[in-house]
Amino acid sequence: MPKGSPELTASRREEIITACEKLYETMSFKEITIKEIGAVTSFTRTSIYNYFQTxxxxxxxxxxxxxxxxxxxxxxxxxxxxxxxxxxxxxxxxxxxxxxxxxxxxxxxxxxxxxxxxxxxxxxxxxxxxxxxxxxxxxxxxxxxxxxxxxxxxxxxxxxxxxxxxxxxxxxxxxxxxxxxxxxxxxxxxxxxxxxxxxxxxxxx
CATH class of the missing domain: 1.10.357.10 (Tetracycline Repressor, domain 2)
Structure with a gap:
């Protein structure tokens, strides 16, 4: 789990989830990757693994x-x-x-x-x-x-x-x-x- 306040952790999780949701409106499940999700978040792709493994x-x-x-x-x-x-x-x-x-x-x-x-x-x-x-x-x-x-x-x-x-x-x-x-x-x-x-x-x- 990343270091930081619970509020920051919750905020970043929500940002990742919302980014995924937006991509899913125009892309298929198979097309979406963590790289694609990371490209539309405000932090690095590798940081996503601090919150989600897959x-x-x-x-x-x-x-x-x-x-x-x-x-x-x-x-x-x-x-x-x-x-x-x-x-x-x-x-x-x-x-x-x-x-x-x-x-x-x-x-x-x-x-x-x-x-x-x-x-x-x-x-x-x-x-x-x-x-x-x-x-x-x-x-x-x-x-x-x-x-x-x-x-x-x-x-x-x-x-x-x-x-x-x-x-x-x-x-x-x-x-x-x-x-x-x-x-x-x-x-x-x-x-x-x-x-x-x-x-x-x-x-x-």
């Missing part, structure tokens, strides 16, 4: 940050509202994930690689954040829909998130291939998919 650890930290922010938002939803209809709940959950496209992309594309190539302590930190999002969602369902089987909701909803991004976002190459294959398909937005899933899990139509 690029997978940086990506895992990015996904950890996404889960932490989502868990905070879910907790705020539970705190702000006494009751919610299924439609309103589905709407706020869909909107909360619509702006977390990065999280859904990471889940769909590179989750296994990130976990496999990260140190155990970094993986544990990530699992704490993931667990917080599970707990926050569980608390929402228990509070607003006491008649719904909460564990069944969690068991279906969280694995469902792994498949949202590929069905909601396609490259022009993928769209062309589907048209040439004469597939009968319609792209749906992240919001539409999440909303529909939540409504169905809550017993709606």
């Amino acid at each position: 690029k997978e650890e940086i990506f895992l930290a990015l996904m950890q940050r996404e889960y932490e922010q989502w868990a905070e938002e879910l907790s705020a939803i539970a705190d702000r509202n006494k009751t919610m209809s299924a439609e309103t709940f589905a709407d706020v959950i869909a909107k909360s994930l619509e702006k977390r496209e990065q999280l859904l992309k990471l889940l769909a594309m590179n989750h296994y690689d990130m976990e496999e190539n990260s140190r155990e302590e970094r993986l544990t930190d990530f699992k704490v954040a993931y667990g917080a999002s599970l707990d926050a969602m569980r608390a929402c369902v228990v509070k607003f829909f006491p008649d719904v089987n909460t564990e069944s909701f969690i068991f279906v909803f969280f694995p469902f998130l792994f498949g949202v991004y590929p069905y909601a976002v396609a490259t022009e190459k993928q769209l062309t291939a589907m048209r040439e294959a004469k597939l009968d398909f319609k792209m749906h937005s992240i919001y539409e998919m999440i909303y529909s899933c939540v409504i169905q899990l809550l017993g709606g139509k």
Whole structure:
């Protein structure tokens, strides 16, 4: 661990994570290297190794940050509202994930690689954040829909998130291939998919 104040360490970690996030908007997971990340930070590339040993650890930290922010938002939803209809709940959950496209992309594309190539302590930190999002969602369902089987909701909803991004976002190459294959398909937005899933899990139509 580098020498310096906890604030400096946290600030530099955040800078590295944010640099990775920006690159991931235009580059693929395979294209991004620690050298590429270092080129857009304010300190040397070799300094990154004081904070992360692999690029997978940086990506895992990015996904950890996404889960932490989502868990905070879910907790705020539970705190702000006494009751919610299924439609309103589905709407706020869909909107909360619509702006977390990065999280859904990471889940769909590179989750296994990130976990496999990260140190155990970094993986544990990530699992704490993931667990917080599970707990926050569980608390929402228990509070607003006491008649719904909460564990069944969690068991279906969280694995469902792994498949949202590929069905909601396609490259022009993928769209062309589907048209040439004469597939009968319609792209749906992240919001539409999440909303529909939540409504169905809550017993709606």
